[in-house]
Amino acid sequence: MKTLFALILINPAFGQDRVEMADQLRAEGKIYVVVTIILIVLTGLIFYLFLLDKKVKKLEKLVSDKKKQTN
Amino acid sequence: MKTWVKILAICLLLYVHIGGLLLDVPRLNILNETVRALYFHVPMWFGMVLLFGISVYYAVRYLQNPSSNFDIRSVECANVGLVFGILGMITGMLWANYTWGSPWHGDPKQNGAAIALLVYLAYFILRSSIQNEEQKARLSAVYNIFAFAAMIPLIFIIPRLTSSMHPGSGGNPGFNMYDLDSKMRLVFYPAVIGWFLIGIWIVSLRVKMRELEEEILDIEHG
Numbered sequence: 001m002k003t004l005f006a007l008i009l010i011n012p013a014f015g016q017d018r019v020e021m022a023d024q025l026r027a028e029g030k031i032y033v034v035v036t037i038i039l040i041v042l043t044g045l046i047f048y049l050f051l052l053d054k055k056v057k058k059l060e061k062l063v064s065d066k067k068k069q070t071n
Numbered sequence: 072m073k074t075w076v077k078i079l080a081i082c083l084l085l086y087v088h089i090g091g092l093l094l095d096v097p098r099l100n101i102l103n104e105t106v107r108a109l110y111f112h113v114p115m116w117f118g119m120v121l122l123f124g125i126s127v128y129y130a131v132r133y134l135q136n137p138s139s140n141f142d143i144r145s146v147e148c149a150n151v152g153l154v155f156g157i158l159g160m161i162t163g164m165l166w167a168n169y170t171w172g173s174p175w176h177g178d179p180k181q182n183g184a185a186i187a188l189l190v191y192l193a194y195f196i197l198r199s200s201i202q203n204e205e206q207k208a209r210l211s212a213v214y215n216i217f218a219f220a221a222m223i224p225l226i227f228i229i230p231r232l233t234s235s236m237h238p239g240s241g242g243n244p245g246f247n248m249y250d251l252d253s254k255m256r257l258v259f260y261p262a263v264i265g266w267f268l269i270g271i272w273i274v275s276l277r278v279k280m281r282e283l284e285e286e287i288l289d290i291e292h293g
Contacts, residue, residue, distance in 0.1 A: 031092060042085070066287075
């Protein structure tokens with residue numbers, strides 16, 4: 001009986017709900033660190049995309065101005 | 072590209088990156104927590120296929136009406152699609168390393184995707200090997216149709232006929248294996264739409280740059 005009890009406690013595959021997940025990471029709240037870091041990278045890259053957008057718009061204006069000058 | 076579409080794409084991606092890491096996922100053996108990689112790995116391939124689809128659409132439009140506008144759109148969609156595909160390949164290899172045991176398994180879908188990427192790489196080699204602009208556009212538009220027609224069976228049909236470890240292949244159920252209560256779809260589909268829109272955004276920037284290049288050349292020669 002004692003060994004069976006120990007088996008249930010130790011064996012992570014015992015029972016279907018016992019699949020190992022990063023529960024500890026979540027319990028400690030450290031998952032939020034990961035989420036924040038990923039969000040910083042994502043927003044940074046998207047911000048950069050907006051800057052590129054602006055740059056291309058500026059170039060478009062420059063070229064259309066040049067076109068008017070030459071015509 | 073309209074600003075509201077860009078904002079929509081950003082909101083979807085912010086939601087995907089928060090929800091993808093924090094919302095509940097099914098507890099599955101072997102996959103464990105890595106099941107979340109589905110939210111980031113698979114949208115790359117969906118994005119690639121959608122972008123290649125737009126690329127072949129413009130290739131057909133070019134053959135109907137040879138205007139360089141269609142050619143530029145076709146090649147830039149293929150370009151960004153290839154980037155998505157390479158990202159999908161790298162993420163897939165990393166995921167496979169930890170769930171299947173090694174990065175390359177000779178899995179039919181993995182092999183098919185690799186061949187499809189090589190077919191599209193050859194598209195760019197073909198383009199760079201022709202000097203004449205019209206010939207380049209026409210030949211590569213024809214090749215684009217063949218490349219798309221080769222990619223669909225390589226990625227979607229052959230893996231279903233043989234045994235593959237990818238879900239949705241070789242008798243494996245599609246996403247049903249993961250989302251017993253379709254919780255994962257709530258993050259997965261926004262991820263596909265979000266990344267696809269970001270892809271279109273980058274395409275639109277590249278198209279603008281190419282058109283500017285042409286205009287500048289026109290001014291210089293005109």
